[in-house]
Every structure is written in structure tokens, then in C-alpha cells.
Amino acid sequence: RASAQKFEFQAEVSRLMDIIINSLYSNKDIFLRELISNASDALDKIRFLALTDKEILGEGDDTKLEIQIKLDKENKIISIRDRGIGMTKEDLIKNLGTIAKSGTSAFVEKMQTGGDLNLIGQFGVGFYSVYLVADYVEVISKHNDDKQYVWESKADGAFAISEDTWNEPLGRGTEIRLHLRDEAKEYLEESKLKELVKKYSEFINFPISLWASKEVDVEVPSDEEESTDEEESSEATTSEEETEEEESEKEPKKKTVKETTYEWEVLNDVKAIWLRSPKEVTDEEYTKFYHSLAKDFGDEKPLSWSHFTAEGDVEFKAVLFVPPKAPHDLYESYYNTKKSNLKLYVRRVFISDEFDELLPKYLNFLMGLVDSDTLPLNVSREMLQQHNSLKTIKKKLIRKALDMIRRIAEEDPDEYSNKDKPEKASEDDGKKGQYSKFWNEFGKSIKLGIIEDAQNRNRLAKLLRFETTKSEGKLVSLDEYISRMKSGQKDIFYLTGTSKEQLEKSPFLERLMKRNYEVIFFTDPVDEYLMQYLMDYEDKKFQNVSKEGLQLGKDSKLKDLKESFKELTDWWKNALSSENVDSVKISNRLDNTPCVVVTSKFGWSSNMEKIMQSQTL
Ligand code: ADP
Ligand code: MG
Numbered sequence: 119r120a121s122a123q124k125f126e127f128q129a130e131v132s133r134l135m136d137i138i139i140n141s142l143y144s145n146k147d148i149f150l151r152e153l154i155s156n157a158s159d160a161l162d163k164i165r166f167l168a169l170t171d172k173e174i175l176g177e178g179d180d181t182k183l184e185i186q187i188k189l190d191k192e193n194k195i196i197s198i199r200d201r202g203i204g205m206t207k208e209d210l211i212k213n214l215g216t217i218a219k220s221g222t223s224a225f226v227e228k229m230q231t232g233g234d235l236n237l238i239g240q241f242g243v244g245f246y247s248v249y250l251v252a253d254y255v256e257v258i259s260k261h262n263d264d265k266q267y268v269w270e271s272k273a274d275g276a277f278a279i280s281e282d283t284w285n286e287p288l289g290r291g292t293e294i295r296l297h298l299r300d301e302a303k304e305y306l307e308e309s310k311l312k313e314l315v316k317k318y319s320e321f322i323n324f325p326i327s328l329w330a331s332k333e334v335d336v337e338v339p340s341d342e343e344e345s346t347d348e349e350e351s352s353e354a355t356t357s358e359e360e361t362e363e364e365e366s367e368k369e370p371k372k373k374t375v376k377e378t379t380y381e382w383e384v385l386n387d388v389k390a391i392w393l394r395s396p397k398e399v400t401d402e403e404y405t406k407f408y409h410s411l412a413k414d415f416g417d418e419k420p421l422s423w424s425h426f427t428a429e430g431d432v433e434f435k436a437v438l439f440v441p442p443k444a445p446h447d448l449y450e451s452y453y454n455t456k457k458s459n460l461k462l463y464v465r466r467v468f469i470s471d472e473f474d475e476l477l478p479k480y481l482n483f484l485m486g487l488v489d490s491d492t493l494p495l496n497v498s499r500e501m502l503q504q505h506n507s508l509k510t511i512k513k514k515l516i517r518k519a520l521d522m523i524r525r526i527a528e529e530d531p532d533e534y535s536n537k538d539k540p541e542k543a544s545e546d547d548g549k550k551g552q553y554s555k556f557w558n559e560f561g562k563s564i565k566l567g568i569i570e571d572a573q574n575r576n577r578l579a580k581l582l583r584f585e586t587t588k589s590e591g592k593l594v595s596l597d598e599y600i601s602r603m604k605s606g607q608k609d610i611f612y613l614t615g616t617s618k619e620q621l622e623k624s625p626f627l628e629r630l631m632k633r634n635y636e637v638i639f640f641t642d643p644v645d646e647y648l649m650q651y652l653m654d655y656e657d658k659k660f661q662n663v664s665k666e667g668l669q670l671g672k673d674s675k676l677k678d679l680k681e682s683f684k685e686l687t688d689w690w691k692n693a694l695s696s697e698n699v700d701s702v703k704i705s706n707r708l709d710n711t712p713c714v715v716v717t718s719k720f721g722w723s724s725n726m727e728k729i730m731q732s733q734t735l
Pocket of ligand 2: 242245
């Protein structure tokens with residue numbers, strides 16, 4: 119089209135499209151799931167806006183919030199249309215090509231090293247999966263604020279946008295037309311489409327219909343040759359009314375034939391899973407629901423879930439999941455704007471999935487949704503964000519989340535050691551090893567929680583796991599540590615460093631080991647910060663064994679030794695000068711090593727110094 123405006127795809131987007139179009143990936147089905155998910159998002163957006171402005175929905179068919187699929191066998195086209203928010207010309211340019219989403223390059227990288235295309239939705243580039251099945255795609259869209267436009271591309275590095283003067287007006291919403299490649303003809307079969315919608319769109323909360331053929335019996339007047347009474351029948355053709363009357367009186371001269379008609383057939387059942395009683399929902403249904411929320415269609419089950427109803431001043435229903443794996447960008451953007459993975463609904467209406475007020479940052483790894491009847495529907499997002507009930511909801515969600523995590527540990531007392539932990543828990547492992555799996559993926563979140571959430575510090579500390587001088591490769595909890603403490607031992611002993619191997623050689627351990635004390639190894643950089651916040655647990659203080667103040671019990675000889683070596687320690691202190699050391703002391707912490715450098719009680723440990731030096735702050 120001459121009037122079309124041409125654009126080039128942003129470089130990363132173009133690379134992504136090349137990968138997709140050249141992919142031999144066998145599961146091409148996923149394009150439909152991605153398109154339906156986009157249509158559903160667009161419907162959620164318009165429904166949300168309509169809460170405060172009814173006019174926005176328009177009238178007639180435009181008010182129907184639905185998704186419709188049509189197949190055109192002759193021209194090999196699938197079209198999927200929604201009555202969602204639609205896209206302005208500017209939206210089309212930005213969203214479909216010129217601005218790369220943050221996940222684009224991460225996904226391209228993944229794909230180049232043999233990643234799974236199935237995860238495309240998680241990276242925010244699901245739309246481009248259309249090129250798995252189509253070689254030419256048209257996106258026709260009408261947004262309330264703009265005219266109707268057509269976006270089109272053959273995935274050859276460029277796309278074009280034209281004002282739409284030839285298609286039927288959409289009213290509002292988006293229609294995506296996929297011109298299928300020859301290899302993708304199977305998607306023109308109604309049965310195939312029905313199967314896919316069932317499989318992938320079980321949890322879409324808008325009706326999805328297919329323009330489906332239907333064989334119907336129709337009665338038609340029988341042919342003349344079949345007629346036994348020729349005279350009458352030739353007469354009858356002169357007047358329809360007469361024929362009918364005569365026929366109803368006499369033996370009917372009609373026959374039935376099969377005829378194909380088309381009508382909209384609704385393919386999904388839109389009853390929301392979270393409204394059902396937890397007793398009625400099967401594990402399989404929860405797992406599938408998790409997959410659709412997470413846009414993760416692998417075969418891994420969530421590590422745990424919690425489905426509950428909160429009653430009282432603030433009423434809400436919620437479903438929370440612990441994913442089997444941390445998302446690729448969980449900690450990458452922790453201190454930036456990583457949004458939560460919790461969807462907020464108010465009375466079944468989707469409001470937002472960017473509500474940071476619902477969960478603290480350290481629980482951002484959880485997936486799920488909250489649907490509240492207490493929150494008001496007809497207010498802006500900003501007003502909602504300040505609503506008093508949110509604090510109550512947040513408090514309850516944290517409680518439930520921590521309970522759910524604790525349950526993973528309780529149901530899995532027989533923890534695998536880090537060494538012989540299977541890569542992937544297979545079916546017959548049941549729930550075994552689940553907590554160490556959790557710990558490997560999300561342990562850091564629990565530690566960040568201890569740092570950030572003073573109110574729940576003790577609950578979170580219960581979830582901590584670490585290795586110790588006695589753990590033999592297994593993960594140990596504070597409760598377990600305490601249960602093994604020697605009689606007379608007051609403090610919880612720990613040591614920080616870069617690895618267990620390094621710490622095992624530490625001279626600070628000699629004496630403790632000899633006396634059979636257990637010492638915790640903290641080897642994660644975040645542990646140093648953690649220990650600045652975790653002062654005590656169950657009335658026991660934490661003592662860094664590399665710091666001043668280590669007390670192992672009374673030692674009467676120590677006083678005498680201090681006296682007799684005073685000359686030496688004074689000389690030494692002078693020789694090193696006070697710029698380098700605070701003091702030189704005789705102590706009872708060593709066994710074989712003649713002397714060590716110890717950090718003062720309130721100073722940074724040597725490991726912390728290393729961490730600070732390696733950070734570019
Ligand atoms: P994501 O859905 O994760 O944002 P996609 O690649 O699937 O990523 O879609 C890119 C963007 O294109 C969407 O964020 C949305 O803004 C826009 N978009 C896609 N499909 C539609 C649609 N049917 N209606 C309105 N906007 C859409
Ligand atoms: Mg999408």
C-alpha cells in the first residue's frame with residue numbers, strides 16, 4: 119500500500135523474530151495461548167477503565183467483553199479478535215516492534231543457548247510467537263482515542279502501518295490475522311483449535327468463542343421425481359401457502375438433508391478457580407492454574423500453594439504459589455522496580471499486577487492472586503493504593519506465605535544434602551528434597567526478609583538454612599543447631615567467609631572443634647548484612663567466632679598467662695602501632711596456630727571488608 123508508513127524493528131526484536139521464524143521448534147501451538155493471553159489483558163484493561171467511566175465501553179456489541187476466533191480455510195487465515203482496549207497508532211509502533219522490552223535480549227540469549235521457546239510469555243515478548251505459524255501477520259486495531267489502523271509485517275526486519283480504510287470498522291479492540299504457512303495448515307481445523315483453547319485457556323476469565331460449523335438437519339420440499347402425486351405437486355408449486363396447508367393435511371412431501379451452518383460456540387468455562395472451595399480443586403487444577411499465572415508451561419509443579427479465604431473486617435480470597443524456580447530476573451532488579459507477581463482483583467475484576475502494596479519486596483518470588491470484596495471498585499488505582507484495607511491484606515498474606523513455606527520444610531524433614539540432591543525431583547521422590555530446592559532458589563529472599571522485615575524476623579529466621587562444622591553436607595536450621603548445643607553453651611557460634619572449604623581451614627575453628635562445638639558457616643555475601651540484623655534467636659545471641667568476645671567457658675590459667683606475657687604483648691602493640699591494631703591480647707581461642715588477627719566486636723569482619731572492597735558503590 120502506497121500510503122503505508124514503514125518502520126524497522128528494533129535490532130533485538132528483529133533478531134528475536136529471525137530466531138522464531140527459523141525455528142524448528144515443534145510446539146508451535148503456543149502462539150494461540152499468547153494471543154489469547156494478550157486479548158485477555160486488553161479486555162482486563164478496558165474493564166478496569168469502565169469501572170470509573172461506563173461510557174468507555176460504547177454500546178451494542180462493543181460492550182461484550184469477549185474473544186472471538188474465526189478460521190478461513192480457503193485463504194489459510196486465522197483471525198483472533200477481542201473487544202479490549204485496542205491500540206492507537208503510537209501503541210502499535212511502540213508495542214509491536216520499535217521498543218524492545220527488558221526481557222527481549224535475555225530471551226534472545228536464552229534461545230541462542232538452546233532455551234525453551236515455551237517460556238516466551240515470561241519474557242514479555244509472546245506476541246512474536248505468531249511467526250512460528252504465520253509468514254505474514256496483520257494487526258487491525260481500534261482504540262477509543264484514535265482511528266483504526268493496520269500493522270503488518272512479513273518478519274523481514276520491517277513493518278508497516280496504515281490508516282485502515284478497507285476493513286470493516288471494529289468499533290473497539292484488536293483483530294489479529296495470521297496468514298498461515300503451509301506447514302501450519304493443521305490450525306485451520308476446528309477440532310485442533312478447540313483442543314488448544316481447552317488446553318491453554320482454561321483460566322481466561324472472558325468467554326472465548328469459535329465461529330464453528332455445525333451440521334444441522336433441514337427439511338426441504340422433496341423433489342418432483344419422488345412425488346407420487348404429480349398433478350398435485352405441480353399445482354402446489356404455484357402457491358407456497360397452499361402447499362403447506364395441503365401438506366400438513368396430507369402425507370408430508372418433505373425430506374431432511376444435512377446442511378452446514380456457522381455459529382459462535384463458546385469454548386471455555388469462566389468460573390474463577392479461586393472462588394471455588396479449596397476442597398473441590400484438585401492438585402492438577404492448581405498446578406495448571408499456576409502454569410497459566412506464571413506463563414510457565416513446563417511440567418514442573420509449584421513447590422507449594424495456599425488457597426484461603428480471609429474473613430472479618432477485610433474480606434478476600436487468595437491463592438499463593440511458591441514456584442519451582444526463581445524467575446530469571448528475580449534478584450537482578452531487586453532494588454529497582456521488580457514488580458510483584460501478585461494479581462489484584464476486586465470483586466472478580468482484574469485491577470493490577472503491579473501493586474507493590476500487597477507483598478513486601480522479599481516475597482516477590484511468590485505467584486498468585488488476591489480478590490477482595492472489601493476494596494472499592496469505582497476508584498482510581500492511586501486511591502486504591504492508599505486504601506486502609508491493603509495493610510490488613512498485606513499482613514495476612516505475609517503470615518500465610520510464611521506458613522506455606524514453613525510447611526514445605528515440615529513435610530520434608532528428610533532433607534537431601536547439597537551433594538546428593540537430585541537435579542530434578544522425579545515423581546516417585548514425592549515431596550522429598552522440596553525444602554532444599556526451595557532454599558537453593560529462594561534462600562536469599564528469606565535472608566533479605568530478615569534484613570527488611572523486623573516484625574517477622576523470628577518467623578523468617580526459622581526458615582534459615584546453612585551448613586555447619588557438623589552438617590556433613592546437609593542443610594541445618596537454627597532449631598536443629600540449638601537442639602545440639604553443648605550444655606553450658608550460651609551463644610550461637612558462626613563464621614563468615616567466601617566458601618565452606620576456606621572456612622574449614624580457619625584457625626578460629628581449632629579450639630571450638632576440639633571442644634566439639636558446632637559452628638555455622640555463612641558463605642553468601644548477603645550473610646554479612648544478615649548478621650547485622652539477626653542479633654539473637656530464641657534468647658541465644660549470635661557470636662562471630664572471628665570477633666573479639668568469644669567465650670567458651672571459664673579458663674583460670676588465662677589470667678596468669680596474660681600477666682606473664684604482658685611484656686610481649688605491650689612490645690608487640692608498639693611495634694605494630696595503633697594505626698594497625700587496636701590491641702594485642704592473650705586468648706584461649708587457638709589450638710595449633712600461634713596467633714591470629716581478630717576483628718573488634720563492633721568492627722567489620724575481614725569477610726565484610728572483602729565484600730565492601732569488591733563492591734562498586
Ligand atoms: P506482553 O503481553 O507480555 O506485554 P506481548 O509480546 O505478548 O508481551 O505483547 C506486547 C504488547 O503488545 C502488549 O504489552 C500490549 O501492549 C500489546 N498488545 C498485544 N496484543 C494486544 C491486544 N490484543 N490488544 C491490545 N494490546 C495488545
Ligand atoms: Mg503477551
